[in-house]
Amino acid sequence: MKTAIVYATKYGCTKRCAEILKSYLKGEVTILSVKADKINLSQYDAVFIGGSVYMGKIQKEITQFCKRNLKQLLQKKLGLFACCYTPKDTQGFFETLFPAELLSHATYVTSVGGEMDYEQMNFLYRKMFQSLKKIDGFNEGFTEPQINKVEIKKLAEAIIK
Numbered sequence: 001m002k003t004a005i006v007y008a009t010k011y012g013c014t015k016r017c018a019e020i021l022k023s024y025l026k027g028e029v030t031i032l033s034v035k036a037d038k039i040n041l042s043q044y045d046a047v048f049i050g051g052s053v054y055m056g057k058i059q060k061e062i063t064q065f066c067k068r069n070l071k072q073l074l075q076k077k078l079g080l081f082a083c084c085y086t087p088k089d090t091q092g093f094f095e096t097l098f099p100a101e102l103l104s105h106a107t108y109v110t111s112v113g114g115e116m117d118y119e120q121m122n123f124l125y126r127k128m129f130q131s132l133k134k135i136d137g138f139n140e141g142f143t144e145p146q147i148n149k150v151e152i153k154k155l156a157e158a159i160i161k
């Protein structure tokens with residue numbers, strides 16, 4: 001089985017998740033950057049698509065890729081993931097990130113956690129999070145994210161089956 005993992009990242013966490021995902025898969029697996037690589041899906045049996053979430057949105061390149069390849073993606077084994085701090089059971093969350101057709105076709109859709117890289121983050125983002133964490137309404141629902149390897153393994157296994 002040939003598999004593609006298509007990802008978008010800002011600070012590298014989603015790429016690290018893609019690499020972990022690859023380590024749980026069998027057969028020929030290619031990791032492709034949606035921003036940097038020319039992607040032709042015809043040769044792949046299975047496709048994973050993952051991006052990170054900023055201010056409630058996934059990268060626009062992921063949205064465009066999903067739209068452009070919708071027909072082909074509906075013919076593949078499909079796994080979708082978001083790298084972010086929002087837990088996977090948050091109601092209505094994935095509907096804001098991926099097209100409805102892909103969500104219902106996908107074998108597994110999940111949030112794989114993430115990392116808040118405060119050192120790489122630009123000054124404005126860092127300040128914004130410092131301020132947000134002082135607001136009770138935000139801080140109550142916020143825990144510093146970590147990459148969730150257990151969830152990445154589940155994602156891999158759902159497609160291998």
Ligand SMILES: Cc1cc2nc3c(=O)[nH]c(=O)nc-3n(C[C@H](O)[C@H](O)[C@H](O)COP(=O)(O)O)c2cc1C
Binds near residue numbers: 013051053054113117
């Ligand atoms: C400025 C900023 C905004 C973010 N907004 C969200 C958000 O709205 N929802 C969420 O679940 N995670 C959010 N995150 C968490 C990122 O999705 C998380 O840090 C992720 O691991 C980043 O992955 P990347 O390095 O591949 O871009 C935000 C992070 C930053 C720095």
